């Protein structure tokens with residue numbers, strides 16, 4: 001009543017002050033009416049202050065109910081992060097709701113006070129102001145639902161983009177390291193486009209909202225001014241005309257503006273937030289964690305299945321992979337072999353979703369490859385290690401910190417323990433430039449081993465390791481519970497270890513066990529022949545090194561002598577010819 005009374009006086013008191021006071025030559029009466037208006041402002045302010053307490057009584061129970069619900073859900077799902085996010089949303093909901101209550105009731109009481117005032121001054125004034133006001137409010141009411149829908153679509157698109165960027169930005173180094181820029185740029189671009197479309201649609205509807213404000217709040221001012229001669233000719237006094245203008249400019253227009261902005265934007269945001277807060281939880285505490293990290297795989301589905309997959313690097317290029325069918329059960333260990341440049345890395349990139357096949361389908365754990373990012377991990381030849389603590393490097397693919405015991409077990413399984421100890425333990429800093437290629441590969445392999453992805457794709461990921469270290473790492477991956485391993489092999493030992501082998505040879509492929517392929521696949525026999533050391537009757541070393549600090553690897557096909565070569569670090573020793581070192585003497589220090 002106090003607020004409505006104050007609004008009533010906003011126009012009525014100046015009208016009387018003019019008509020009965022200043023224009024009638026009685027300034028004291030005019031001042032008296034202005035004093036009444038001033039008193040109205042004081043009383044109105046008192047009323048508004050009381051309103052805040054009343055609004056709190058209305059809003060706080062809503063907040064309490066929401067908090068209780070959110071906390072119960074957070075405890076049930078044992079998810080502290082979600083809890084803090086949700087309680088923050090509760091505060092947003094409370095503040096927005098309070099704001100909406102304030103603007104809605106303010107508009108209601110202001111409109112009543114102003115309309116009663118107009119009628120009291122002269123019913124003709126109501127005839128001029130009423131219709132556009134009603135039309136504006138009706139237009140605004142008609143836009144509310146579509147606006148809320150578009151506002152929600154915009155918020156959803158905005159959050160999807162924020163989520164996407166939240167995942168992409170911290171992983172930029174990985175994206176570059178694994179050559180996925182184009183795909184990530186395309187995905188993020190699609191989200192940006194989606195947000196742009198929803199923003200444009202929202203903006204179009206906002207135009208109508210602004211139009212409703214113009215019709216309901218500003219058109220009455222124009223009409224009052226245009227109709228002034230007619231109104232004055234029909235008995236409306238000058239004071240009443242000024243009073244009507246005061247009602248429209250000082251009360252109705254600001255109240256309508258607050259309503260339009262408040263309900264239009266905050267209202268639809270509130271709807272979105274409330275809908276999220278009160279929705280039922282997706283699962284209970286025994287929901288497996290992977291249920292939250294993406295679509296569910298089909299339990300009985302093969303780990304990998306390729307159906308008529310064809311891929312070429314350009315529309316006119318010859319296919320690198322041509323009509324390939326392959327099914328790999330969970331737990332399998334596949335070696336992919338073939339001559340250089342035949343398409344082995346291309347195949348692993350397809351399995352990792354980094355390339356899209358031109359034809360055919362690829363499924364990982366029963367999911368389309370594009371949705372299976374969490375199910376596979378690709379370790380390329382160039383191991384990516386970043387500056388920072390070793391534990392961070394190793395736990396990089398895990399959503400949560402890896403317990404130290406698990407980290408040490410993984411390091412032991414893959415063969416990282418000596419390096420881990422040499423560096424000074426899991427918390428020791430890593431300087432990638434100070435590591436050898438093999439050491440970087442061991443770190444990348446342990447990281448992949450620790451990742452939750454069941455399918456590991458090793459694309460020559462052990463090429464800098466010696467055969468013993470390579471065997472240890474591969475066996476560790478093959479033994480991962482529920483794990484499936486695909487290895488692009490560059491040594492016969494690697495193919496021999498696998499329980500099945502895919503031979504790539506141009507457009508033809510062969511698939512089977514090592515023994516089957518040795519018997520029945522000529523290209524495989526050729527490859528194996530090239531890999532196998534040439535037996536030599538002269539079992540003298542091709543080269544021998546003396547005084548070298550340490551010998552890293554003794555491996556490598558195709559060399560003379562016993563088919564092995566040594567890689568030494570340290571000061572250049574004395575390189576000896578085959579045969580007895582003491583007898584032959586040094587050849588020189590060119591090593």
Ligand SMILES: Nc1ncnc2c1ncn2[C@@H]1O[C@H](COP(=O)(O)OP(=O)(O)OP(=O)(O)O)[C@@H](O)[C@H]1O
Pocket residue numbers: 313320338339340341342343344345346347
């Ligand atoms: N980005 C690319 N654009 C065009 N052609 C490419 C691209 N990447 C690879 N190729 C071509 O595709 C073919 C297969 O390459 P891929 O790297 O898959 O072979 P690979 O069997 O893994 O070779 P290697 O054993 O030498 O690593 C090659 O002819 C290669 O030149």
